[in-house]
Amino acid sequence: MSGLFSFLKRIRNINSPPNVPAKNADALRFGILGAARIAPNALIIPAISHPDVVVLAVASRDASKASAYAKKHRISKVYSGDDCYQAVLDDPDIDVVYIPLPNGLHYEWTMRALSSGKHVLVEKPMADTPQEAQQMIELAASKNLVLLEAIHYxxxxxxxxxxxxxxxxxxxxxxxxxxxxxxxxxxxxxxxxxxxxxxxxxxxxxxxxxxxxxxxxxxxxxxxxxxxxxxxxxxxxxxxxxxxxxxxxxxxxxxxxxxxxxxxxxxxxxxxxxxxxxxxxxxxxxxxxxxxxxxxxxxxxxxxxxxxxxxxxxxxxxxxxxxxxxxxxxxxDWWSSYRYQLEAFVEQVRGRAPHYWxxxxxxxxxxxxxxxxxxxADMPARPASELYSPSHDFAV
The missing domain is CATH 3.30.360.10 (Dihydrodipicolinate Reductase; domain 2)
Structure with a gap:
């Protein structure tokens, strides 16, 4: 019975973190590209219990979708329309960009984010090809920015x-x-x-x-x-x-x-x-x-x-x-693997030694x-990404 109680308590705390801390005045401000289904578990909920993280903005081409998503998750800045992803990158208040877009868009928007001086947390796999991943890594290093592929476990x-x-x-x-x-x-x-x-x-x-x-x-x-x-x-x-x-x-x-x-x-x-x-x-x-x-x-x-x-x-x-x-x-004991990942990411950005990197x-x-x-398996490798902006949102 105690095992079941611990399990239920942990699940509750994962989804509704207890003892929410006040945010640091210089907390890292994250922007999300795409109103993705994975983002609440991967970033938004973990950020609640981290004093050095604020999810400040979300972008979606669909204005109503963006507004509903922001309202649900209490995100103060909303960007929509054809240039909404770029608008997040151009926002001087954003320090970090989280990219949960389809795999084929990781390369373009990570390269754009790094070029804009933003740290990047990008969903796995980092890119469609090894060559793309290499370019992303080299650009992050040249700009002294943190780039992490989110293999959270x-x-x-x-x-x-x-x-x-x-x-x-x-x-x-x-x-x-x-x-x-x-x-x-x-x-x-x-x-x-x-x-x-x-x-x-x-x-x-x-x-x-x-x-x-x-x-x-x-x-x-x-x-x-x-x-x-x-x-x-x-x-x-x-x-x-x-x-x-x-x-x-x-x-x-x-x-x-x-x-x-x-x-x-x-x-x-x-x-x-x-x-x-x-x-x-x-x-x-x-x-x-x-x-x-x-x-x-x-x-x-x-x-x-x-x-x-x-x-x-x-x-x-x-x-x-x-x-x-x-x-x-x-x-x-109630931190999710995403919360541990976020902890390590912040430590790396702040120049401290994370438990694992x-x-x-x-x-x-x-x-x-x-x-x-x-x-x-006699299947083709995934194609190299085309540098284009999608004409609509993709559900992930």
Missing amino acids: TFHPATHRVKELLDSGELGKITGIRADFAVPDAPHGIFFLKDDVRFKYDLGGGATMDMGVYPLSAVRFFTASEPVKVSSARAVGHAADPARIDREMTARLMLQSSIEAETYADFGMSGWGPFHIFPRLLKASVHVECERGALEYFNYPLAHVFHSIKIKPQGGKERVEKAYRFADGRGQ PEADDPVRQLQWVEGIYAA
Whole structure:
């Protein structure tokens, strides 16, 4: 019963942060490009509990949508119309731009934001191609600005506890790893919209570019090694564009130190049983095989909601751990992975040392292997982004 109470209390506090602090006079002021569905969880709610962050502006081409979004989330500045994204970049009151736009627009608007002297938090993947990501990173460095690809789970204490356990040598060297992130087929709107941007090739869509970023990054993060080849990959095409958009992708990779890895991502797993009438459950686990045992990290993409870390030593007793805050006391047990990410981002902007920060070229290496998986699955890589302003809003 105490476990259920803790769970419900944590969920309540994640969505409605307690003990809201006063904002610092010089708090970083964020502007959001696009009235995105992900922004409340990824930035707006986490910002409530951060004294050094204010979400000041939102831009949407649809004026009524922009106004309704701003009113709902108590955002004081609203930009709309054809030039609304650029208006945010031109606003001298904005310090940081959050970009949750479709993948195919990340390059253009990140480059524009950096050129305007703004720090940038951009949703994953950083770009459509490794070359684009490299240019973005180089521009940020040349302007001494902070640029972060928002792979938020890597900032959560549970993720770092798993890494600590694997690095400790308790289970011996890693020999194999499998990472999944897949959702069941569901009515439109529960996970994805009917005409979702994730199904559009020209906007950088596809399961590997969206959900697949998580298992691929998990394989690289927990092994601290890079793939040396994609052994095989199998795609199931999406009905919207089966030749170019993957609804499902399974890939096998060989990593450094002869570690075998497998990743699996799926926008809509079919049911099981007669006529597939029974829905499947969410798949979101990392399973690591080691010389002297195994480890399983359940629900790594949303560890703040609930997670478990099962340690299974050979010949020893299995145990389960959880970690909602860091051992040194940093954080709160109700902080989401997005809140931990925001904490690290602010620390980096302020010139302090965050608890964790990825290597600058990590997004480039990630996208190189995304392209390798597509090639092995006989699917085209995502196209380089065109520098244009969209004529309408995209729902993400």
